[in-house]
Amino acid sequence: MAISKWKIDYEHSKIAFKATYMMFTKVLGEFRTYSLKVENEDDNFETTSLEFIAEAESIHTFSTERDNHLRSADFFDVEHYKYITFKSNKIKRIYDNYYRITGDFTIKNITKTITLEGEFSGLMKDPSNNIIAAFSLHSKVNRKDFGLTWNAALENGGVLLADDVIIECEVELIKEV
Numbered sequence: 001m002a003i004s005k006w007k008i009d010y011e012h013s014k015i016a017f018k019a020t021y022m023m024f025t026k027v028l029g030e031f032r033t034y035s036l037k038v039e040n041e042d043d044n045f046e047t048t049s050l051e052f053i054a055e056a057e058s059i060h061t062f063s064t065e066r067d068n069h070l071r072s073a074d075f076f077d078v079e080h081y082k083y084i085t086f087k088s089n090k091i092k093r094i095y096d097n098y099y100r101i102t103g104d105f106t107i108k109n110i111t112k113t114i115t116l117e118g119e120f121s122g123l124m125k126d127p128s129n130n131i132i133a134a135f136s137l138h139s140k141v142n143r144k145d146f147g148l149t150w151n152a153a154l155e156n157g158g159v160l161l162a163d164d165v166i167i168e169c170e171v172e173l174i175k176e177v
Contacts (some may be wrong), residue, residue: 003111005176006038006133012172015054020162022154025067031084033058038173045099045120045133050088056081056107074150081108089113097122101137107146114139116169131175139167 016030034054041047056076061067061133071078088103097120105114106135118137124130142163 001041004040004043004046006040006173007176008036008038009132009172009174012134014168014170015052016167016168016170017165018113019165022160023158023162027061029059029061029070031055031058032060036171036173039041043123043131043133043175046091046093050086050091050101050103052086054084056084070162075148077108086114086116091139105141105146108150110146112145113142114141118169126174133173133175135169135171135173137167137169137171140164141167 014030015034016028018026018028021027021102031054032050036053037049039049042122047149057071058077059067059070059076070076073079075082083106085106086087088101088156090102092102094100094117099118099120101116102113103116104111116137116139118135121134123131123133143161143165144163150161152161
């Protein structure tokens with residue numbers, strides 16, 4: 001049994017999220033500085049060990065003012081909590097190329113089990129003769145479960161931010177030889 005190690009192709013990957021703002025529109029964002037460690041046995045992704053680390057300060061929502069607020073103690077408190085992490089516990093093929101990845105997700109030293117679901121596009125060789133693998137994964141988490149509780153009431157009723165945040169990941173891996 002051979003152990004395969006994979007590195008992330010940053011040019012073809014994105015770790016993103018979206019959250020409902022003002023009760024009717026979505027704000028999109030991403031983490032720009034992160035690492036991903038992936039190992040498996042004989043290229044079998046059901047045997048994968050996955051460890052993800054994002055620098056909380058690298059949050060980017062296309063608004064400097066909003067990004068600075070998200071970095072503050074109201075949200076991620078990046079001065080005290082530098083990283084957001086995910087470590088897989090179980091990966092299961094549900095059907096065809098659809099997988100479910102369960103693991104420990106940590107924000108602000110609060111760890112909860114979450115599940116990412118999505119499609120494994122398979123293995124192929126790229127133009128540089130590298131073996132690559134690609135995944136599209138998503139999950140929904142309640143931000144309040146991780147101590148991200150700040151909000152503001154709207155004048156016409158409702159609140160500025162919804163509790164649920166959608167995580168969306170497009171990941172391309174390159175097999176290390």
